[in-house]
Amino acid sequence: xxxxxxxxxxxxxxxxxxxxxxxxxxxxxxxxxxxxxxxxxxxxxxxxxxxxxxxxxxxxxxxxxxxxxxxxxxxxxxxxxxxxxxxxxxxxxxxxxxxxxxxxxxxxxxxxxxxxxxxxxxxxxxxxxxxxxxxxxxxxxxxxxxxxxxxxxxxxxxxxxxxxxxxxxxxxxx
Numbered sequence: 001x002x003x004x005x006x007x008x009x010x011x012x013x014x015x016x017x018x019x020x021x022x023x024x025x026x027x028x029x030x031x032x033x034x035x036x037x038x039x040x041x042x043x044x045x046x047x048x049x050x051x052x053x054x055x056x057x058x059x060x061x062x063x064x065x066x067x068x069x070x071x072x073x074x075x076x077x078x079x080x081x082x083x084x085x086x087x088x089x090x091x092x093x094x095x096x097x098x099x100x101x102x103x104x105x106x107x108x109x110x111x112x113x114x115x116x117x118x119x120x121x122x123x124x125x126x127x128x129x130x131x132x133x134x135x136x137x138x139x140x141x142x143x144x145x146x147x148x149x150x151x152x153x154x155x156x157x158x159x160x161x162x163x164x165x166x167x168x169x170x171x172x173x174x
Contacts, residue, residue, distance in 0.1 A: 007083070008030075008031050009029060009081050009157075010088045011026070011153060012027050013094075014056075014057045016046040016048065017051065019101070020101035023044050025042070025044060026041070026073060028153060030084060031161065039150060039154065041149060041150040042073045042076065044069065044073045045068060045069050049061045070102040074106070086113060086114040086115065086116060089117065090152065091133075092117035099111075116170045122163070124163075126139065136155075140162050
């Protein structure tokens with residue numbers, strides 16, 4: 001059954017190190033009726049102080065040391081996801097693996113959801129290659145501050161909306 005654009009959320013994680021359980025930021029952008037209606041962004045204190053990707057996303061231990069861990073942040077974010085029909089993410093396999101690892105590390109049941117990958121969606125909708133987030137955003141004229149979870153989640157939401165408006169059906173659940 002194809003998904004509509006009635007209600008979905010885009011999600012994006014940034015990680016501190018190579019461990020998928022090292023989320024240090026998360027953003028959720030909620031879409032209803034084809035419009036962005038809510039945006040949530042939180043820094044997360046990861047389980048280790050080592051930050052390998054500060055040069056990429058600009059987040060360091062000093063930025064997150066006093067933040068809640070994933071369990072505390074997820075308690076605040078999860079209700080927004082619970083209210084939508086499906087999720088989208090650019091390179092969804094990565095974001096799903098981060099969510100899975102963080103949930104496992106904190107003994108939180110992983111939420112059951114359908115997730116559309118906007119990277120794959122861009123290939124189907126516009127036969128676009130390469131499909132890294134900056135490339136797709138450039139093609140669609142979407143402003144982007146890459147590796148900022150809030151900007152990346154907003155971009156994924158706008159990519160999904162553009163594809164659906166251009167008549168592209170979303171894929172089967174992943």
